[in-house]
Amino acid sequence: MKLNIALLPGDGIGPDVVEQAVKSLQAVADAFGHTFHFEEALVGAVAIDKTGDPLPEETLEVCRRSHAVLFGAIGDPKYDNDPKAKVRPEQGLLKLRKSLGLFTNIRPVKAYPTLIEKSPLKKEIISGTDFTIYRELTGGIYFGEKKLSENGTVASDLCEYSEAEIERIAHLAFKAARSRRNKLTLVDKANVLETSRLWRRVVTAIGKSYPDVELDFLFVDNAAMQIILNPGQFDVILTENMFGDIISDEGSVIGGSIGLLASASVGSDNAMFEPIHGSYPQAKGKDIANPVASILSAAMLLEHFNLKEEAEAVKNAVEKSLEKGVVTPDLDKDSKFGTNKVGDFIADFI
């Protein structure tokens, strides 16, 4: 198979970890006889610094002519608390999602037996946890109209959803449940929000075409409790953009290391794969960032193109590195392995 892959390393440790993911993809290409063509482009704070734009048109072009995008991380503290900052790195990420039509963010949450002790939650609570969150990614309050009154004293954000936006992700989520344990939980706030009531109505209607999938509903406040009280109850969670942002970061804590979690953002014509951890600027270039989440993002990319055996090879190599203790200092403070060494071990094992 020939794949054109856009590389968007972005800010902070983004470049450190994407480099390792590329090594793994190259190893897969060599071992399985594929051709992966990589093309790098700017996004985020580095793009602002170089071009004034967090998502230059050139970057969008590179993504559009690729089959998939491998993304690093975004964000730089120097933009966070500057009220005069007219452009922020995150705008690049949001515009990228919107421009490429990446309407579904998929985040698997799994408790790795080798890391279970690292979790802040008790072993008996998390063992066996294995669920996936389907978060709507191009709608809701993220993209609704934003207003600031002229005198600056009143601000607003509009949360809006259409039936069509809910339908397309709902179908993906039901299908995912079907290929798993046949359970779908819609997380919303239907006792307060009109948009949530629309979600509930549309998802219920679509559920009729998936009679083999058990559908249930949970208010988001209750979901925030249930995820840490009894994560084993979930199979597929479906939710809107803002709730998904919160719930999936909360869920990411379960496994014991956010440095291991990957995500996919998919649309009709394109797909992007990225670690869920942030840009962690303090660690940039220090050869200490954990590359596993980025490498597992590459595995999700392979799966997306139905290269199942190849994806398994990457995941096995990752598990081997965990077993053998070839891990970065975040997982073992006495470790003598850096970002590069871990990336090399995994690529070699593939």
Next chain:
Amino acid sequence: MKLNIALLPGDGIGPDVVEQAVKSLQAVADAFGHTFHFEEALVGAVAIDKTGDPLPEETLEVCRRSHAVLFGAIGDPKYDNDPKAKVRPEQGLLKLRKSLGLFTNIRPVKAYPTLIEKSPLKKEIISGTDFTIYRELTGGIYFGEKKLSENGTVASDLCEYSEAEIERIAHLAFKAARSRRNKLTLVDKANVLETSRLWRRVVTAIGKSYPDVELDFLFVDNAAMQIILNPGQFDVILTENMFGDIISDEGSVIGGSIGLLASASVGSDNAMFEPIHGSYPQAKGKDIANPVASILSAAMLLEHFNLKEEAEAVKNAVEKSLEKGVVTPDLDKDSKFGTNKVGDFIADFI
């Protein structure tokens, strides 16, 4: 002191637990020579069933002529999944908050040593946790304009905040931090939302008048992680309505039993005290509901009127009941004590 207290037991186990709180208040009145006058009124599903309105005008009147309101619980599953339901019990609660101007919800989160083993989180993570959440309660997406297009295919909710709404709660939160460990964390999503940027600007400005309080900022997705990774880092958390709903329910899990947590909702002219647990309809009238959260709500009520010694007496009695194992089955499945017995023990001890 003479206090008129409105009792709004509401739905499910609400009446079961409010009855016990009244016993404790009566015990305080007897022991300390106060006069508490109680007046009961309808709210929630029971109010809909009897009057068609989740918050009858008569109930509002009772609250307005009282010094404080003791609230039970609200909600009945029969209204949750009925798309044709034009009135929902929760509307009663929201209208009550708005009509009484209860703009700040205060929720203490504490790890009780006697219950630390019950938490899904590890002991070393939670021990020493002691923070308070200040949640804005009468603004934001809860009360902004809601729309549903005529053909029912597009829905929206508006999240709106004004400087004035942010200022009044921010002052309360800064003052609270001052009386505690001098740290205030604003939880928002300023990298995406215009309202969050207003919050950040206003709270930063007010912070200048509280130079002794350290102010920091956390994105809500990160906050959802930090609360379970390292809850000990927080002192006072300030946040908007929807984020507060999610974060405070998540925080309620830390202590090991939601059956113990109380909250206060305060405004300029009135104040309401309630357990944070829901109406738990399955347990209604079975003498198994844990009355402690409701009793601790009564303690918060006493504190609100500066009856510190009285509040301490109630809290001591509760701690005694926990120590002695005079607890409901949710805390000890072999317990032979019901709602009433626990309520009696605590009132007698006072």
